[in-house]
Amino acid sequence: MDQGDEGARWKTLTPAEREVAYSPSSCIGGDYSSYLAEYRDRSAMARAMVDRSQEHAYGPSPSQRLDLFMPAEAEPGDPPPLLVFIHGGYWQELSRTDSSFAAPAWVDQGVAFAAIGYTLAPKATLSEIVAECRQAVGWLHDHADKVGIDPERMVVAGNSAGAHLAAMVALTDDLASAAVLISGVFDLRPLVGTSIVEALDLTTADAHALSPALASVDGFPPSLVCWGEIETEEFKEQSRRFAANLRSKGTTCTSFEVGARNHFDVILDLADPDSAIGRGIASLLDGSMSGSS
Numbered sequence: 001m002d003q004g005d006e007g008a009r010w011k012t013l014t015p016a017e018r019e020v021a022y023s024p025s026s027c028i029g030g031d032y033s034s035y036l037a038e039y040r041d042r043s044a045m046a047r048a049m050v051d052r053s054q055e056h057a058y059g060p061s062p063s064q065r066l067d068l069f070m071p072a073e074a075e076p077g078d079p080p081p082l083l084v085f086i087h088g089g090y091w092q093e094l095s096r097t098d099s100s101f102a103a104p105a106w107v108d109q110g111v112a113f114a115a116i117g118y119t120l121a122p123k124a125t126l127s128e129i130v131a132e133c134r135q136a137v138g139w140l141h142d143h144a145d146k147v148g149i150d151p152e153r154m155v156v157a158g159n160s161a162g163a164h165l166a167a168m169v170a171l172t173d174d175l176a177s178a179a180v181l182i183s184g185v186f187d188l189r190p191l192v193g194t195s196i197v198e199a200l201d202l203t204t205a206d207a208h209a210l211s212p213a214l215a216s217v218d219g220f221p222p223s224l225v226c227w228g229e230i231e232t233e234e235f236k237e238q239s240r241r242f243a244a245n246l247r248s249k250g251t252t253c254t255s256f257e258v259g260a261r262n263h264f265d266v267i268l269d270l271a272d273p274d275s276a277i278g279r280g281i282a283s284l285l286d287g288s289m290s291g292s293s
Contacts (some may be wrong), residue, residue: 009237010190018195020183021234024160024263028230034226035264039094042101043115046076049104050246054147057233058139063119066136067096068147072080073111077133079144080150080155081285082112084137084176086169087161088183091129092121092199109273110283112149114140118165121199126210133165137175153177155284159267161185167212167242171222178284179223182270182277183235187213190234213242222287224280228261249272254280262267 013021025032044159047053052070069078083106089098096117099256103113118124118132137156144151158166163184170179188207191197200206208214225243227236243255257277258266269275273282 005229007016010234015193018190020197022191022194024231024235027232031265033101039098039101042062043098046103050107060115061119063117064132065117067100067115068114069107071107071112078150079221080110080112082114082149082158084114084116084154086133086158086162088162088166090196091126091161091213101210105273118280125200126200128208130165130168134169137169137186141228150206152232153285154279155180157181171212171215176221178221180281181223181225182267183227184230184239186234186238187211209267216248217249217251220246220251222284224284225253225255226258226277228263228266229259
């Protein structure tokens with residue numbers, strides 16, 4: 001079953017306290033616009049740097065698109081692994097065009113990279129957003145031969161709300177060989193009744209149904225769970241508890257705190273294969289990760 005409520009700090013917080021505890025910008029003075037600009041600018045440079053890039057529609061809506069960045073031609077019969085990235089933004093901000101900043105680093109390592117777009121709230125409910133992300137990764141899995149990737153080596157990654165979505169994808173049988181969950185929200189119940197999710201109109205029933213922390217994680221793929229040092233205690237605790245739950249159910253899971261990083265810049269380490277996050281992804285891609293605390 002799920003990780004339960006035992007020791008859950010959020011239940012002792014007032015609604016006003018939960019607003020602050022789940023506002024990651026509260027740790028950096030409130031203004032995170034420079035980080036969004038950095039995602040956008042670095043992603044634009046990335047798209048210009050990678051010669052072999054493709055846009056694919058995984059559904060009929062204009063928002064149901066993904067960008068796929070491919071390494072140099074692989075040997076016949078030896079397609080590259082794939083790192084799929086699902087962006088954050090509390091399900092309400094950002095897009096796939098802000099999400100390709102890590103593509104050149106991984107393409108240079110012989111790894112394909114995909115940035116997923118999805119319909120944002122309030123145009124889509126959270127249930128619909130989850131379904132779109134599953135549909136996108138399912139499309140990549142089903143079209144692996146056509147686009148030239150290895151469907152048996154697909155690592156799904158996300159940060160913040162994107163980590164929630166990546167976890168929801170990883171709960172789906174056979175879609176992901178591994179998951180990378182960075183500064184995620186895995187139990188949505190603390191968000192109910194806060195202004196953070198007004199655009200989602202999130203109900204208690206929604207929170208129960210769409211929380212990875214409240215789902216059965218039996219069979220969850222090998223995972224890396226991490227967070228920044230400069231984060232609210234609630235964000236840190238969400239990751240710690242979810243990682244512990246995965247390990248308790250037999251999933252190989254490495255978890256750690258990234259020093260001197262906040263909620264908004266920790267994801268930039270995704271673009272550095274020599275960072276702790278990058279090394280963890282490499283281990284997941286080659287199947288060599290061993291469980292740790």
